[in-house]
Amino acid sequence: MQRFVNDPDHVVEDLLAGYVKAHPETAISTRNPRVLALADPVPGKVGLVTGGGSGHEPAFLGYVGPGLLDAAAVGEVFASPPAKVFYDAFVEADQGAGVACLFGNYAGDNMNVKMAVDMAEDDGIVVKYVVATDDLASAPADAVSRRHGIAGGFFMWKIAGAAAAEGADLDRVVAVAQDVVDRTRSLCVGLEPLTIPAVGQPGFSITPGTMEVGIGHHGENGIRTETYTSAADAAAIIVEAVLQDFAFSGPRRLAVMVSGLGATPAMEPYIVYGAVASELEAHGHAIVESYVGDFVTSLDMNGVSVSVIDLDENLHRLLKAPGRAVGLPTY
Amino acid sequence: MQRFVNDPDHVVEDLLAGYVKAHPETAISTRNPRVLALADPVPGKVGLVTGGGSGHEPAFLGYVGPGLLDAAAVGEVFASPPAKVFYDAFVEADQGAGVACLFGNYAGDNMNVKMAVDMAEDDGIVVKYVVATDDLASAPADAVSRRHGIAGGFFMWKIAGAAAAEGADLDRVVAVAQDVVDRTRSLCVGLEPLTIPAVGQPGFSITPGTMEVGIGHHGENGIRTETYTSAADAAAIIVEAVLQDFAFSGPRRLAVMVSGLGATPAMEPYIVYGAVASELEAHGHAIVESYVGDFVTSLDMNGVSVSVIDLDENLHRLLKAPGRAVGLPTY
Numbered sequence: 330m331q332r333f334v335n336d337p338d339h340v341v342e343d344l345l346a347g348y349v350k351a352h353p354e355t356a357i358s359t360r361n362p363r364v365l366a367l368a369d370p371v372p373g374k375v376g377l378v379t380g381g382g383s384g385h386e387p388a389f390l391g392y393v394g395p396g397l398l399d400a401a402a403v404g405e406v407f408a409s410p411p412a413k414v415f416y417d418a419f420v421e422a423d424q425g426a427g428v429a430c431l432f433g434n435y436a437g438d439n440m441n442v443k444m445a446v447d448m449a450e451d452d453g454i455v456v457k458y459v460v461a462t463d464d465l466a467s468a469p470a471d472a473v474s475r476r477h478g479i480a481g482g483f484f485m486w487k488i489a490g491a492a493a494a495e496g497a498d499l500d501r502v503v504a505v506a507q508d509v510v511d512r513t514r515s516l517c518v519g520l521e522p523l524t525i526p527a528v529g530q531p532g533f534s535i536t537p538g539t540m541e542v543g544i545g546h547h548g549e550n551g552i553r554t555e556t557y558t559s560a561a562d563a564a565a566i567i568v569e570a571v572l573q574d575f576a577f578s579g580p581r582r583l584a585v586m587v588s589g590l591g592a593t594p595a596m597e598p599y600i601v602y603g604a605v606a607s608e609l610e611a612h613g614h615a616i617v618e619s620y621v622g623d624f625v626t627s628l629d630m631n632g633v634s635v636s637v638i639d640l641d642e643n644l645h646r647l648l649k650a651p652g653r654a655v656g657l658p659t660y
Numbered sequence: 661m662q663r664f665v666n667d668p669d670h671v672v673e674d675l676l677a678g679y680v681k682a683h684p685e686t687a688i689s690t691r692n693p694r695v696l697a698l699a700d701p702v703p704g705k706v707g708l709v710t711g712g713g714s715g716h717e718p719a720f721l722g723y724v725g726p727g728l729l730d731a732a733a734v735g736e737v738f739a740s741p742p743a744k745v746f747y748d749a750f751v752e753a754d755q756g757a758g759v760a761c762l763f764g765n766y767a768g769d770n771m772n773v774k775m776a777v778d779m780a781e782d783d784g785i786v787v788k789y790v791v792a793t794d795d796l797a798s799a800p801a802d803a804v805s806r807r808h809g810i811a812g813g814f815f816m817w818k819i820a821g822a823a824a825a826e827g828a829d830l831d832r833v834v835a836v837a838q839d840v841v842d843r844t845r846s847l848c849v850g851l852e853p854l855t856i857p858a859v860g861q862p863g864f865s866i867t868p869g870t871m872e873v874g875i876g877h878h879g880e881n882g883i884r885t886e887t888y889t890s891a892a893d894a895a896a897i898i899v900e901a902v903l904q905d906f907a908f909s910g911p912r913r914l915a916v917m918v919s920g921l922g923a924t925p926a927m928e929p930y931i932v933y934g935a936v937a938s939e940l941e942a943h944g945h946a947i948v949e950s951y952v953g954d955f956v957t958s959l960d961m962n963g964v965s966v967s968v969i970d971l972d973e974n975l976h977r978l979l980k981a982p983g984r985a986v987g988l989p990t991y
Binding site for chain 1: 661662663664665666667671674675677678679681682683685714715717718725851852866868871888890891892894922923924925926927928929930931932933934935937938947950951952953954957959960962964983984985986988989990991
């Protein structure tokens with residue numbers, strides 16, 4: 330597949346250069362060319378940082394904005410930013426009230442964040458972290474700490490970002506973020522695999538008439554292959570898995586996100602959403618907020634992720650609190 | 661390519677069903693299942709309507725929202741809505757101050773809008789219309805009235821929507837919309853063609869190493885095929901064509917939109933934007949607002965459109981006025 334890139338080995342530089350030109354309320358840190366930060370930080374506020382590999386746009390940099398995150402550590406395509414990049418993001422985000430690093434659970438990110446936290450502590454910057462583990466396909470329910478973070482991270486960034494914006498201290502921000510993580514589940518299905526620009530071909534193939542359930546965000550195939558007949562079938566499989574994992578004891582108030590994975594035409598997440606919503610409502614749950622579009626992607630993968638969060642009143646209020654960021658819709 | 665659809669002949673019904681479930685501030689009209697309208701219209705305001713074929717999401721329905729449009733006439737994939745659908749959208753949008761229909765210049769839409777305007781007049785509803793003609797590839801500069809409307813319609817909907825929201829009368833709204841049209845140019849390039857779900861295969865192919873310049877939004881190939889080497893080359897060709905068509909006499913204050921066309925990975929419009937912005941700035945122009953993402957798409961086309969508007973102070977103010985819609989970002 331042909332791509333709008335210049336040099337496949339320099340897509341991240343070109344992405345960042347275009348991004349900060351388009352969004353001057355963000356800037357590349359003068360201390361590190363792989364740190365994107367708010368141009369005007371808020372003095373005294375807990376700083377919020379995320380980070381991870383590129384190729385998931387608008388994540389991660391697209392969630393830096395007023396009312397959301399203060400800085401992002403930007404890695405190469407599908408590669409964790411080195412510890413020094415996270416560290417420099419912490420330094421950018423720190424406004425004297427400590428830093429919360431809210432990232433997705435992957436081995437590289439875990440290792441680099443922990444090293445960066447130690448580096449920051451040596452400099453007197455307090456950093457606490459919360460690890461998103463919403464991808465229920467990536468480990469069983471009795472091993473949640475091994476699960477990866479995918480599009481459900483949106484809820485963590487938005488809700489914890491709103492808590493920090495209204496003045497919560499570091500411990501409170503971290504507690505809110507962890508509460509969001511505990512209340513969020515996601516699952517992906519893929520209809521076509523992705524291609525990393527510098528590799529030039531997909532790592533596996535998907536046979537027409539089948540879908541990969543639980544497909545990963547870095548070119549990994551799913552945890553199982555199922556017959557694919559329609560968006561509604563895919564939605565039913567996803568909702569069944571999500572509800573089984575939540576094991577709710579009664580009706581809940583949910584927010585639901587359906588994200589395209591990069592090459593999914595804009596019409597299709599809505600078709601999936603319609604079926605997901607009908608399934609959830611048939612189980613007695615109320616959907617109080619919906620997000621449909623491209624929120625966390627995987628280069629040119631043709632697939633969707635569905636993320637569900639079990640809201641309480643306060644989390645719902647924080648989810649709807651004002652904010653501005655590339656990944657945050659106006660509706 | 662596999663798709664997240666249920667029945668290829670019923671994608672529009674399924675899209676609309678999912679859409680209104682996700683966005684309860686909009687509703688399907690009780691008088692016509694192909695009219696999407698604001699659930700709570702604003703009494704006394706000039707009503708704004710658009711419409712067109714489906715497959716361009718978030719256009720057209722995604723621009724119905726407070727501060728933007730009041731209703732959209734929704735057609736089949738790449739097919740104009742019948743006159744009756746436009747008419748019913750006018751009826752939904754009319755709040756006693758008349759209706760402005762702001763749509764893209766295509767033969768079917770033109771014919772159906774004009775019939776619908778006559779039908780509305782018979783009922784005492786005053787409807788005026790403005791036709792977007794931003795696609796400079798679709799006819800030469802001395803035949804602007806034959807040019808098609810593409811992603812530049814965003815500027816018309818947002819700016820005229822803001823004028824209506826602040827109380828402008830019908831003549832003023834129409835004048836503002838026409839001013840926007842006169843000041844907007846767009847051009848697309850395609851790297852891979854699209855596939856209509858009910859057809860199942862592309863209507864032409866693009867040879868690797870080439871791009872289609874001026875590709876249409878309905879599976880039409882471009883006006884010329886050029887060697888494709890990089891995003892920067894594509895940007896240079898686009899900017900040259902746009903600036904030649906504008907024929908500015910001096911530096912201008914521009915808003916720029918780079919829209920992915922459906923299957924374009926989210927990273928890539930930013931890479932194109934960076935090169936477009938550099939080219940425009942090298943010509944002495946200032947970019948005062950930027951929009952990068954999926955704004956007007958063409959099913960699963962792998963391509964980008966670049967739209968440029970030459971702003972004055974009032975148009976800039978209206979562009980930044982508050983509004984909420986699926987296609988309107990928070991930044």
